[in-house]
Amino acid sequence: MFMERGTVEQRNNRRSVEKAFEPLTPKLCFQLMAPHTLAPSILALTFTLVFTTVTFSGSVNLLLFAVLFVICTLMQAAANTLNDYFDYKKGTDSLENSSEDAFDAVLVYHRLNPKHVLVFAIAQLVIAAILGCYIVSLSGLTVLVIGIIGALVVVIYSAGKTPLSYLPIGEVAIGFTMGGLIPLACVYVLSGVLDWWLMLTGLPLMIGIGMILATNNTCDIEKDIASKRHTLAVTLGREQAPMFYKLALIVWMAATLVLELCFYTPGVVMGILMICAAFPVLRALFANPLNQNSRDGAMAQIISLNIIFISFYCLAIAITPIVSFI
8 A cells, every 4th residue: 555655656756847848849859950060061061062063973862862861961950959857867967057048958048848859869760760761772882871871870979978079089989980981871872983082172171060069178177177077178188179269260270271282283272261261260260268158159259260161162163164264
């Protein structure tokens, strides 16, 4: 009798807690997807489109490109959702250590049911997988293998006892996957050629995506130390991390210019224009203290820098055959 009463009370307590959760509305789903962070996926596909068109001098199947676009954005949105979910479950996100941004720590600010958020993340991955099956049916098992690797990286970046986001290799893993492997697979789907040369020419994209994570991690050093994360920024420390970050910005710009000069020489003028366009943002990032209070500004700056660098790099690739022909 005592056990039955206890069971009833537990059920009532569980129901009262569940009633305290806010419903997962379309607006909150949109916030969980963090659309303001989807620039890497869009830039990766833009690079894919330009590289495929120029390298293989052919038209691109727009339907296939649209499907690839949906798959890539869903995978990144799912990664954002899973990251919020696991940060909440681990207690990493709280009202005290999160910014006022509506897209930051959505579960904390809106009292969402974690189970519903997890289901939403899984649903995004399932839709991406279904669309991926269509791509595999057209392109073969090579794309499937690359897709599985990409999906695994998305999951283990946030999930598990020691996810990649807690290790110094998080930036490298995500940069290599989103800026290297995924464009490699997309070019293969669009052209039918597995062109490993892309792993070199896609280096600015890989570095840029890694720099987005590096920005977030450098700003969150104190928060990550409290959460027992061992990111690269935490490993370097508050004194050394910003210096390494600024050095990485210079290496990123230099790598982009060198690749243009070596392989897309006629388009190197775009590199000069890139420096001019990027200078105000670079100056702002160098002046940014890269701490929790300046995090929102730093994230906006690094995403803007990604857009500038990759857009001008794509223009350099695109105009190279035109200038060469003239």
